[in-house]
Amino acid sequence: MSATLVLIELDRQQLKRPSLHAITLAQQLGESYDLLVLGSGLSEVAASLTGYGAAAVIVADDPALAEPLADRYAQVIAQVVEKQGATTLLASSSTFSKDILPRIAALLDAPMVTDVLALEKIASGFAYQRPVSAGSMLATVTVAGPRRVLTARATAFAMPEQGAPPCPIESIPVDAGSLPNGTQFVSREVRVSDRPDLAEARVVVAGGRPLKDRESFDRLVGGLADALGGAIGATRAAVDTGLAPNDYQIGQTGKVIAPELYIAVGVSGAIQHLAGIKDSRIIVAINKDADAPIFQVATYGLVGDLHQLVPELIAALKRA
Amino acid sequence: MKILVPFKSVPDPYASAGVAAKSVVNPFDEIAIEEALRIRERGEATEVVGLTIGPAAVDEQVRVALAMGVDRAIRVDDSRALDSYAVARILRAVVEKEAPEVVLMGKQAVDDDSNQAGQMLAGLLGWPQATFVSKIDFLENKSRAQCARETDGGIEVINISLPAVITADLRLNEPRYVSLPGLMKARKKPIDVMPGDAVTPRTTTVSTSNPPRRSAGTRVASVEELVTKLRQEAKVL
């Protein structure tokens, strides 16, 4: 019966770790919070969530919820919010939460704020800071009414500490027959990779259109990422031209990342791309155009031909 | 099959810095318009209706939609600062009147980047939704749509019953360039102006500010210098 309900994202039975960052936002709200997971076969993952300081881990476990279909998930979650009397529903920003939470907000007749970066205490509660126009501006937003729905930028909130005494796990019954039936899951692309997840990687190497072909992309961007144990990202242009799959895209409409080290290879630095990387701790840019905007945000800039410099860099890292 | 395409007028996101940005059709909505037109052109839809919300000034973007090939357009006359929920409520009222089989719109507007209105509309209507869509195929005598979605984990495919709300992602298509014949024809197409739902927005932007600027660091002359800096100065290796 907590005031705040944090939706945790799974990939089948696997925890999506960036979704835990929303717990930190819940803690900043200062009231007790519950965690909520939906899916099928969740006992193990539910157990792994009991140490994050929540009052309870609420589990909706049913084969009908095996895939995150928006109409079903929204209905179940809205019912949980109603039943629990929660006043804030939140989750880390992702295509999962952005698909489902606005639908819940509509069902609950509640206002919603996307991509919260920070809270600001005001008389009536909180104001929320969020990026607009590809992060070129920050807006401070207030909401009216008794309930609200939020998504949190995972990169703006730390990974929460684990180690609180285990909280109870509450199962809520799912009446599969009452769930909407208009959406059927067909398939999901599964890519097996030894590389870390882009959203969580400590090091990210991203490539742009100058890589020219997929072979160069894999050899240079992939090679450099592997030399650093990092993940691969790409610009919109690189994805549009087929150099990299869509889920590698970083930027306003792709993923927002904040790794310790971000290396941009042949990335010009369009504002839409910078929106996705500017909170990285160290930014390295390798580009032959000395006037490319990426150099205006790069911690270290190296001007030159990437086809020559990247193999040199890979070799230098391997030597070390 | 009738397709309703809601679109928003936004400041040109590709305007050069320092130049007053003129208004354009939100790029994601432009993709939605293009897709609706392609569906009509391949004979699967009979009518594409454009819908926007705003004062008379946005008629310029309405004409762009008409010039692209939208059959007719509706402008809900409302010049207030609306939030996504208010937009969804206004859209719902028009959907109930127009009764389209598909509402096709951009996944987000590039000015406020909220990414909510389509999902909220689907929720209000109780319709299935497919967001972030990069491919649409109609199946079973156009009673269902199979949609490929661009998710964080890769492409997901779902199959939804119609009527439904579909939101367009970047790679759904490349919108056509508005032609002169299109522009000429657009002058003859009707724009219906109607009042909207009087719903009160419940989110308010109280202030805006510039984000902290990241300053440029140093140029390094060689790979060797870069590795040294990363190791000794930045300590990330």
Next chain:
Amino acid sequence: MDFAWSDQQRELLDAVDRFAKEQLQYDLIENDRNAVFNHDAWMKCAGFGIHGLPVSEEYGGLAQDPLTTVAALERLGYGCKDNGLLFSINAHMWTAIIPLVYNGTDAQKKKWLPGLVDGSLIGGNAMSEPNSGSDAFSLATTAVKKGAKYILNGSKIFVTNGPIADLLLVFAATDKSQGAQGISAFVVEKDSPGLDLSHKIEKMGIRTSPMGEVFFEDCEVPEENRLGKEGAGSWMFTRSMTWERGSILAAHVGTMQRLLETCIRYANERKQGGQSIGKFQQVATKIVEMKMMIESSRHMLYQFGWAAGHRKAVYAEAAMAKLQISESWVKCCEHAIQIHGGYGYMVEYEMERELRDSLGSKLYSGTSEVQKNIVASLLGL
């Protein structure tokens, strides 16, 4: 005479402006060097509606009046630096589309105009011969009727779009004894037996517009491809030539405007002896001269366009506009190079190409001397 644009004209002209700026920017230095025709840009222009500006809507055109059409081409030339592409489009519009619009039967229009408008067909005309240039009607190419066909023999030179043409409007003598009155016009399609389009000619300028020699060796043309009556060719040619003369350089009023703006920017930015070179009278005077030439060119172009939309006889306006714009274009290019000094002479600055491109304008569609002859004869000399 009213040159104030209506809302509709303004919308159209602004759209052309944007189109040229957004869709027709590409590297020309290599294309010019290698004489490459940009077919993609050709299709973009056609798809946008340029080719069909003066064509009625039933054939996919825009049915714009001559004034709006030349003003639209002016905007196109302002944004698009590919003078060869512009030349190919102009040849296509004025020497293939316009004669068909005026002289084609319904069947002929239905057959070819939609393709010429949407860009899928490339047209041109074949008039000049190795031994007849400015004396246009002394043709050696003959067309002899044989059953339901004409058999063409002879050759044509300086055929714009020849190497890439899908159809050419060919002028040939059907009755040599009648002189100019014995010339007829034929639409010759590229796969006609006995037609050879393969001979390219290398030019000094507008190199991105293909030009060739065309040979007819017992070339068979069906009777239904004859445009107009037998013997109507020279009249037809004169009529479309008037259009051609008045309009073919419209784009380059825009070109000159762009050159002017480039020069003004450079004159303000470039410092010598602690001040911008625009402060030097010798430079400022050149820029003012450019401005005067552009303004008078524009007025003469619009006057031609307005007159062509209001009456039939516009020989004088067409000839004077052609003469004024061509001479001004060459002069503006020379000034632009001079203002830019040594840089202006370098390929990278893209001004030497403009000068090379401009020089042909004093030769094609009637040399400057021919234009003066026309004006002189209209003055009763």
